[in-house]
Amino acid sequence: xxxxxxxxxxxxxxxxxxxxxxxxxxxxxxxxxxxxxxxxxxxxxxxxxxxxxxxxxxxxxxxxxxxxxxxxxxxxxxxxxxxxxxxxxxxxxxxxxxxxxxxxxxxxxxxxxxxxxxxxxxxxxxxxxxxxxxxxxxxxxxxxxxxxxxxxxxxxxxxxxxxxxxxxxxxxxxxxxxxxxxxxxxxxxxxxxxxxxxxxxxxxxxxxxxxxxxxxxxxxxxxxxxxxxxxxxxxxxxxxxxxxxxxxxxxxxxxxxxxxxxxxxxxxxxxxxxxxxxxxxxxxxxxxxxxxxxxxxxxxxxxxxxxxxxxxxxxxxxxxxxxxxxxxxxxxxxxxxxxxxxxxxxxx
Amino acid sequence: xxxxxxxxxxxxxxxxxxxxxxxxxxxxxxxxxxxxxxxxxxxxxxxxxxxxxxxxxxxxxxxxxxxxxxxxxxxxxxxxxxxxxxxxxxxxxxxxxxxxxxxxxxxxxxxxxxxxxxxxxxxxxxxxxxxxxxxxxxxxxxxxxxxxxxxxxxxxxxxxxxxxxxxxxxxxxxxxxxxxxxxxxxxxxxxxxxxxxxxxxxxxxxxxxxxxxxxxxxxxxxxxxxxxxxxxxxxxxxxxxxxxxxxxxxxxxxxxxxxxxxxxxxxxxxxxxxxxxxxxxxxxxxxxxxxxx
Ligand SMILES: Nc1ncnc2c1ncn2[C@@H]1O[C@H](COP(=O)(O)OP(=O)(O)O)[C@@H](O)[C@H]1O
Ligand SMILES: [Mg+2]
Numbered sequence: 110x111x112x113x114x115x116x117x118x119x120x121x122x123x124x125x126x127x128x129x130x131x132x133x134x135x136x137x138x139x140x141x142x143x144x145x146x147x148x149x150x151x152x153x154x155x156x157x158x159x160x161x162x163x164x165x166x167x168x169x170x171x172x173x174x175x176x177x178x179x180x181x182x183x184x185x186x187x188x189x190x191x192x193x194x195x196x197x198x199x200x201x202x203x204x205x206x207x208x209x210x211x212x213x214x215x216x217x218x219x220x221x222x223x224x225x226x227x228x229x230x231x232x233x234x235x236x237x238x239x240x241x242x243x244x245x246x247x248x249x250x251x252x253x254x255x256x257x258x259x260x261x262x263x264x265x266x267x268x269x270x271x272x273x274x275x276x277x278x279x280x281x282x283x284x285x286x287x288x289x290x291x292x293x294x295x296x297x298x299x300x301x302x303x304x305x306x307x308x309x310x311x312x313x314x315x316x317x318x319x320x321x322x323x324x325x326x327x328x329x330x331x332x333x334x335x336x337x338x339x340x341x342x343x344x345x346x347x348x349x350x351x352x353x354x355x356x357x358x359x360x361x362x363x364x365x366x367x368x369x370x371x372x373x374x375x376x377x378x379x380x381x382x383x384x385x386x387x388x389x390x391x392x393x394x395x396x397x398x399x400x401x402x403x404x405x406x407x408x409x410x411x412x413x414x415x416x417x418x419x420x421x422x423x424x425x426x427x428x429x430x431x432x433x434x435x436x437x438x439x440x441x442x443x444x445x446x447x448x449x450x451x452x453x454x455x456x457x
Numbered sequence: 458x459x460x461x462x463x464x465x466x467x468x469x470x471x472x473x474x475x476x477x478x479x480x481x482x483x484x485x486x487x488x489x490x491x492x493x494x495x496x497x498x499x500x501x502x503x504x505x506x507x508x509x510x511x512x513x514x515x516x517x518x519x520x521x522x523x524x525x526x527x528x529x530x531x532x533x534x535x536x537x538x539x540x541x542x543x544x545x546x547x548x549x550x551x552x553x554x555x556x557x558x559x560x561x562x563x564x565x566x567x568x569x570x571x572x573x574x575x576x577x578x579x580x581x582x583x584x585x586x587x588x589x590x591x592x593x594x595x596x597x598x599x600x601x602x603x604x605x606x607x608x609x610x611x612x613x614x615x616x617x618x619x620x621x622x623x624x625x626x627x628x629x630x631x632x633x634x635x636x637x638x639x640x641x642x643x644x645x646x647x648x649x650x651x652x653x654x655x656x657x658x659x660x661x662x663x664x665x666x667x668x669x670x671x672x673x674x675x676x677x678x679x680x681x682x683x684x685x686x687x688x689x690x691x692x693x694x695x696x697x698x699x700x701x702x703x704x705x706x707x708x709x710x711x712x713x714x715x716x717x718x719x720x721x722x723x724x725x726x727x728x729x730x731x732x733x734x735x736x737x738x739x740x741x742x743x744x745x746x747x748x749x750x
Contacts, residue, residue: 189645193642196643
């Protein structure tokens with residue numbers, strides 16, 4: 110277990126492409142951090158630099174009290190779970206789990222005991238003598254987890270470990286991984302492009318985009334106080350509604366004039382207004398006209414998609430709230446509105 | 458998939474005839490002829506032949522000359538196969554490490570493969586030329602008076618060297634593609650699990666290359682036994698004398714130089730049986746070939 114510290118870590122690939130711009134953050138001991146962002150934003154690159162599988166172009170990486178920039182992956186005291194599991198196809202499950210220990214001069218009895226413990230924890234006991242090819246996807250995933258657990262590392266690294274599983278298994282493994290991490294208390298960095306995984310598993314989320322960190326915060330902060338329009342539209346399904354708005358006469362006005370909230374001191378010009386679908390109410394007395402084109406029935410709640418003026422907009426309605434079709438009216442909860450600079454997309 | 462059928466029965470047979478007749482004329486007919494003549498003693502001047510039953514075979518098996526050639530063939534095959542595989546594996550592992558250079562590397566080594574065996578043999582002969590061959594000079598510089606075509610061991614070494622040189626590229630290509638088909642993440646997992654690169658090679662890379670290795674083993678044995686004819690022929694220049702030769706070359710020497718068609722046929726029948734055995738073994742292996750994933 111250890112604290113992880115990144116100091117202006119940067120990655121430029123040999124072809125000159127800058128995959129990670131100088132990035133700094135600190136992960137306290139035992140924290141579960143999720144790196145989330147769209148595909149190609151540099152999450153894996155960052156994780157692989159931490160693992161030692163990719164050279165760090167610039168910056169300093171410390172795990173525990175040790176700077177590990179030049180340290181071999183095997184000596185960084187980390188364990189990694191790969192997206193395609195990366196099991197050794199010719200080794201039995203037992204040997205797959207034990208292999209990392211066998212090379213660390215640990216005595217046979219201890220190894221066997223650790224393998225048994227991990228197998229019990231992961232319901233793998235009866236599969237120990239099988240080869241990976243004879244296992245289901247979920248079981249292979251567990252073997253990959255077992256391989257990491259037995260090592261008792263200072264740091265767990267996960268690179269999209271659930272993305273090859275079907276939806277049901279994914280939800281189940283999500284909970285299991287999180288519970289396991291809680292129990293073992295090992296500092297963890299988990300990479301995913303799935304914002305649901307990020308929200309549900311993370312103590313803290315790091316949102317990345319285009320090789321840059323957009324925001325670092327708890328799931329609650331990232332969801333309710335996004336630092337940019339990118340975060341606002343990436344986190345949440347459906348994403349936060351973003352409307353073009355204007356500062357006029359001390360008010361924020363949408364839809365060509367409807368005032369929705371007072372403007373922050375002395376601002377004029379264009380602004381982007383963001384509001385989560387669940388912070389909007391269907392309200393016959395509201396002063397914003399809305400046209401519902403489509404109702405998505407989700408059981409416990411519904412999503413109403415339509416047009417606000419000439420912009421698309423979505424509303425979240427609980428199952429006993431009204432879900433009208435066609436023309437209706439809305440009101441927004443002003444406290445929950447986020448304003449973004451319409452040029453830079455940054456939070457105002 | 459939908460397969461289109463022929464409307465008449467004769468068209469497909471007609472289309473197969475050229476290929477079938479080539480096989481029949483150039484493979485089956487000589488094979489049957491060889492089997493037949495292995496039971497006869499041929500008059501050296503071609504005036505008729507006498508049926509002698511298995512005498513050709515029994516005299517082969519009791520011939521110390523034939524046993525000597527067999528022993529040399531076994532040693533030759535073992536050495537050529539071993540060095541071709543080992544060198545190719547070494548080169549492939551090195552090339553695989555510098556993946557970026559692999560393409561040019563691959564093409565460069567493929568060139569050697571494109572050289573026909575007699576040409577390879579001829580180049581080998583030049584390299585070992587008695588008065589100016591660079592390899593002869595190299596041998597001399599370490600005090601080895603190299604005499605190609607005169608000294609048995611010297612000629613044998615040259616044959617092995619040129620045969621290996623000829624076979625390394627094809628093995629290299631197979632090994633390299635075998636190495637590159639090992640998933641990157643499996644190697645990376647090993648990188649985290651084991652700090653010793655030697656250990657990683659033996660525990661992970663080598664076992665995953667085993668199917669390729671088995672396949673190449675058969676290919677290389679077949680190559681050493683049969684496809685080295687051109688190399689050997691250039692080296693001994695049809696003057697067997699005291700020179701080393703393999704079983705296949707002896708078939709040629711006895712049959713065409715010694716005009717002993719019966720004995721030569723018996724030898725080729727023995728080789729046919731050997732090829733058959735190797736082929737069956739290889740098919741079994743391919744069937745049982747371990748498929749991971
Ligand atoms: N070896 C490489 N050489 C050059 N560019 C690379 C290399 N690996 C990844 N990239 C590029 O770096 C960017 C980030 O990749 P990656 O970290 O794998 O993204 P993510 O994991 O977020 O999907 C991508 O645009 C990708 O094309
Ligand atoms: Mg990735």
